[in-house]
Amino acid sequence: MTAREEVLGRIRSALGDRPAAPPIPRECLRGGVHSPGSPELALQLVDRLEDYRATVVRVGAADDGDIGRAVGDALASREIGQAVTPRGTPREWTGWLADVVVDEGQLSARDLDAIPAVVTGAVVAIAETGTIVLDGGPLCGRRAITLVPDTHVCVVRARDIVQTVPEALARLDPQRPLTFVSGPSATSDIELDRVEGVHGPRTLVVVVVG
Amino acid sequence: MSTFLGIPRARVAGPAADVAVGQLSGDRPFPAAAHEALADSRLRRNLAHATSTIRAKRAAVVEEVPDWEALRDAGSAIKADVMARLPELLEELEANVQSRGGVVHWARDAAEANAIVTRLVRATGAKEVVKVKSMATQEIGLNEALEAAGIQAHETDLAELIVQLGHDKPSHILVPAIHRGRAEIRDIFARQMPGVDPALTDEPRVLAAAARKYLREVFLRAEVAVSGANFAVADTGTLTVVESEGNGRMCLTLPRTLITVMGIEKVVPTWADLEVFLQLLPRSSTGERMNPYTSTWTGVHTVDGSADGVPDGPQEFHLVLLDNGRTRALADELGRTALHCIRCSACLNVCPVYERTGGHAYGSVYPGPIGAVLTPLLTGLTGGHDPNDSLPYASSLCGACYDVCPVKINLPDLLVQLRAQHTEAHTESHRLPSAEATAMKAAAWTMADAGRFAKAGRAATLARHVIRRGRPVLPLPPPLNGWTASRDAPTPPAETFRDWWTRTRGTR
Known part of the structure; x- marks a missing residue:
């Protein structure tokens, strides 16, 4: 008998009493009070991001050039002039940087380790938890580029901000490789003392647009 | 002083736990391991600090969620559906x-x-x-x-790295190095981490940065x-x-x-x-x-x-x-609910037993309340000398674990059921009944008859002459001394309730 047959056989015999699958109560809240893109959600997102030590830059109803200026300022203030960005971000977003590497999949992990920053978009942001979600698509890039560089600048548009976790999951495609990011990398492994910045980007800058 | 938990004592070889294998059993029963842990004041200080910190953090963010109880109900039902x-x-x-x-x-x-x-x-x-x-x-x-x-x-993972470099064992599901303070961690890094700056300090920020630097190269080549x-x-x-x-x-x-x-x-x-x-x-x-x-x-x-x-x-x-061993737990109607666990470790942080003994005393990689049920469910209770037989007794049954469990595993009920199963397994594997079983049998015989119960009550009042301030005047013979070693013995009153009732109200 294969291990598969044996394990499945053991499970079936363990369930010999035929337990009924219970009805699942779905009284928990799924939608939020505020509709996606509302100003309240942008405020809540900013509050929660800052609570987890992300840096937030607000840009009003802006075009891609304004976003680029905010991205450029955020990196310049950290003395960073080089960044990698995925193919699908508007070129204006990185227009103020001296050295922009567009990722076509050609960069190895070691190449990325030598690049100080990455500039991407996000597909969804969750206000209640201060979370941005990357889906590996044209705006977010493959997973390695938002992981290896030490500073991640992420542009979030107000229309993509939802209030709750269930609203976010409903917008996402599980067939994509998803990364939910809530603040910079952190650990509490030493005496439960929270330290921001371990293996992932130690600095997270979120540009909230609109 | 030993901690007498009411565990049936006599030791004969029982069948070894044969279903789940791996790092699920220590080399001695919980009371012996806990005894050593309790004597380590640094360990107790580290644990008290860490568990109280994380308890407060959890309470604050759970408070924020208006539908928390509905989420717990949904989580519990989804898991029951999964098992079915x-x-x-x-x-x-x-x-x-x-x-x-x-x-x-x-x-x-x-x-x-x-x-x-x-x-x-x-x-x-x-x-x-x-x-x-x-x-x-x-x-x-x-x-x-x-x-x-x-x-x-x-x-x-930083904590797992601390454990691995220190040739140590994890003691918590979420923060496996919870038993270590920052100074100990600094020493482990200074001694064991290849290429580390020997002048590193014990600041958590510095230690995390050292781990980042060391592991970055490993990640890039893996x-x-x-x-x-x-x-x-x-x-x-x-x-x-x-x-x-x-x-x-x-x-x-x-x-x-x-x-x-x-x-x-x-x-x-x-x-x-x-x-x-x-x-x-x-x-x-x-x-x-x-x-x-x-x-x-x-x-x-x-x-x-x-x-x-x-x-x-x-x-x-x-x-x-x-x-x-998971199918072994699944076969038990109540035991299968232990498989609902999502390994959050909230039950460890609120457990008064875990907070004092730490995770190593449980012997298994799963410590705390969930470990005390999950481990014996996976490996089986033998009724013999398997150390995991002692785990269902590693609890005061206060129920704090049930209150915080995000999928509402009824840990106190599981602990009680496992104790009952252990008692039965013990009876089956021993020719002589345990002292506890004999005492229970005698109590059942006495309580089954009103006359016998009244006589026994009057007899018990005599014991007040031999108990002073919770201690017996003369040392009790085993196994009774096990009970009083870690508990006060109540002094019986001069008159039983029944006699008092008859004297004061019996004539009305």
């Missing part, structure tokens, strides 16, 4: 992982899972693997098995990663890892080959079900609204989704589905 439909859900998961380019393996026990992983790593030619923190691979002792095969396993999984979604084939440091992302993204070892109970039916657990787990576990990083993946990925597109993450993915 486990074979179908696992087959669905398998089919979906395979259709997205993953390979699914099944393992009856720890030895088989270790053999599968070792064979897969060897096939890549790699001599080392990077590991995401995972309870399943701790349980099966994968690092030791790989080492025996000449493959080095690098733990990359070809194979091994992970566990927090959840696997049957209807999409999606795997999920929830973490904080980014070491998980490194392992799940950079190496060419990814091997995930997952207990069969970790499957959830649908993508939408994740919404419940992604709210319950971070708040219960680290006390955050959301942990810094959650990664999901479905088979192997390319940037444009085509078979020959630019790779995104590992291009070879193996999923190992592990039984190792």
